[in-house]
Amino acid sequence: MSSSLYSDLIKTINTQQKIIFYLLLQLSSIYANSKAPKLTDIADLDYQKLTVDELPKVVETEKLDYKNLLEEHLIQTGKPLKPVKRHASSKTVDTTVCCPHCQAPSDFLYLNNGQADNDQYRCKVCNTLFNHKNRFLKEITLKCPHCNDSLVKIKQRKGFSIHKCRSTDCPYYQKRLKGLSKKELKAFQKNKTLFKMHYIYRDFELSLAELEDTPDYKSPVQLKNVNCSPHVLGLILTYHVNYGMSGEKTAALLYDVHQLKISGQTIRNYARSVAHLVRPMTDYYPYELSDQFCGDETYIRVQGKWHYIYFFFDAEKKIILSHRYNRHRDTQTAIKAIHDVVRRFEQVPDNLKLIVDGNPIYKLAEAFYAQNGIGFEVIQVIGLTNKDAVSKEYRPLKQIIERLNRTFKANYKPLGGFNSEAGPLAHVTLFTTFFNFLRPHSSLEKGRVPVILPELEACEDMPQKWIKLLQLSEQFIKEKQAI
Template sequence: MSKIISVIIKFLNRINKFIWKIIIFLSKFVKVDEIKHLDDKTEDVRYRLFNVDNPAIIEPFAKIEHKDYKQLIKDNNIKPVKRRNGKTINVDVKCPCCGAPKDYLYDNTGKQNQFECKVCSYIFSTHFKGENVVLKCPHCRCQLMLFHHREDFDSYKCQNNKCPFYLKNKNSLNAHDLKLYQEHPEKIKLRYIYRKFNIDLPTLQKDYREFIKSPIDLSKAYSSQYIIGLCLTYNVNYGLSYRQTSSILRDVHEIYISYKTVENYCKAASSIVHPLLEFFPYDLSDTIAADETYIKILGKTSYIFFWFDSIKKIVTSYRVYEKRDSLSSIKAAYSTLIKYDTLPESLKVISDGNPIYNVAVQYWSQNGLPFQLYQVIGLTNLDDISKEYRSEKQIIERFNRTLKYYYRPKGGFSSLDNANSYMVLFATYNNFLRANKALDWKTPVGLDELNNISNMPNKWIELLNLGYKYSDIYC
């Protein structure tokens, strides 16, 4: 039996070799470019991603010429709508133009949010009650419909099936994506979408100033200022945990304070130096790199949004957020943009492909702080932007690794406030105390007050004194 199987295998191998010889011979006479593919459209991954479209057209709400529906019904012999699908309109609604009841209204979308009056042919939406403006699609000028209400913004979609934007995107789908869209239309974005933000700018500005607070008054501490400077030096400059800092103070300096006292000193110091970190008159360049990295708070993932001057090596945004969402990106952008006296026209922000940065661009462009965003996609330079700005992206990636080096011994944080307190101290250390090789071993920001101070604890004490001065001026 084994001999028969071996003979069959040899026979099949000979046939296989013969077939391949025929294929190689025929391929010499066939040009691959002349082959007509059934589907010559490449798989377009853009439609699987979240994209930010151009702003909508905002027009004042046109005044309605009110009519009498009873007179129109009588004159034109109009009968109520016959609903063939058996569905009824459950919401309490009537035509705002003629006052016709819901028996004379068509449910245009099937979701009872847009109606067309059979009596006067007026089309209206229940989502625009009391609105003074109308949002329209910039491609077809049709009125946009509210389809998602988020915590920070409302999403409006163009429902026009003849919209050029929608038709162009749909026609560019290949067979695979078209089938996916027919089965799961929510997975592929084809229609125009506009996001109307509900973020209160004064509240955002207040949050920017007051997100760091400490109930501890450092001026009433039992320890001397030098001991507080030692705590900050070991905890921030050398990345030691609170327990390790307490241990090294005891073993090396014979200073007996608990790790909880070290923690309280560091949290109080962060609230003092925060005004210095935020309101110092930085001389920033026009090239900012932005990225987010994660840390652990009580075992759960939170996110640090770093915005970083890639030329001057100055950290401009450093806050920790529980979510990696649009609001976090908008707040991180604000803490950087506000540090410019006059926003340069050539301001460039380089980030990865995360779409929340596009939302931040759109929001701040609408609020008078525009900037250009360049997104470096992936790990290889597949486009000109990635090729030109890859180095800036790598700079902030290396800075993220620097943070992880200092953060790793801490093993996470016990609360969001503790995480933000540490990030304030870390950003202060980077901007004012940490020598950078790219700057010829100088600090990103030079302070005359620190030039004559030789040791690090006393430098921290001087930064605390400057923090008090900036607090009196700006807070």
């Protein structure tokens, strides 16, 4: 090779390297400035701290009686305990306020500070300090199951509060301390928040009873009130739902191909009515399930902001069980989405496993259900590569739900975002109905649909299938209402 060709090649390679470097810079800046939410970007992402501890001891606060205390005082000191003496100019204590611990009346209460809306009081009889807000609270005390010390509320998060045993004599803490390696101990001494060392209890505001309210089988819409022929409605649903075409595109297609004049807004209205109608059957159909479920969140754009859809999915039967929609990614919605899975079992199977991403909300949801006597295992597949054995074993399941998410996104994208919250609710319901009952799935035997309804098999084409499905939904609602 001639030396001039050689140097030319090196020059070219150098130029190319510069271009690649420049493109990488551009790419990273595009990524950094992208407004799409990053699903791994979570401030609380600290798995080690999310271990679930056993339940605390719940102790009813011992109630004292101020009359007995006054008597005791008299016996011990020989003098009666007198009410609080107040200066003529000082603020009086409202007569409706009494000590939450011993019921001493207002005469025995010192006013600790004079702030108008948050008065703090001290009881002269039992020495309890309380304020206007918590004067009725504190009927119970939470105690550490390891050392019996009272737990201290350290944080209020959305939907739950965190209570901690602060004692360093606690056997739980001592055991953790001994379990640290020399290196970890050094790191811990430098930064005390690095490891979860203390017993923690999360007190959820949500109760299981609230989740178990009876399903709403009432539909505000009846098929006969939809103002177009069944065949046209079937066409609209096929274009709009199966092919994910926007209202406007569906309207254009109906006009160009079928000479039908229907506006994009009318199509969206129809879609909402149909979503109401099919929702009871889609959500409460007695699906035959496996014991492998996976969950994931995806985001959609509503009124220019990113909102979330939570899916739970039977990985084997390819059935969508939960399609919760929320503005936020929070623990309460994760709890509700998991409820859509567990409510289907009369008895939750012993080996029930939920495969999810690394989002801590699922671990917190697991803690919530454990507290309510419902046990299952949350398996988190973290990151993009199989750094641990768990990720390796369960990644295929994770990929299954990621595929579902891609299918949903591909279906939703052409719609180009929603301008009200009713839009995504209707769309995700219709998508779920389509996915479970109408959409052939390549990984199922002979590419069949996940849930086979014989009545649909008999239909000739997709518009007819939709209409049949709507009739079955009406029938489903009627049967449920009759029970």
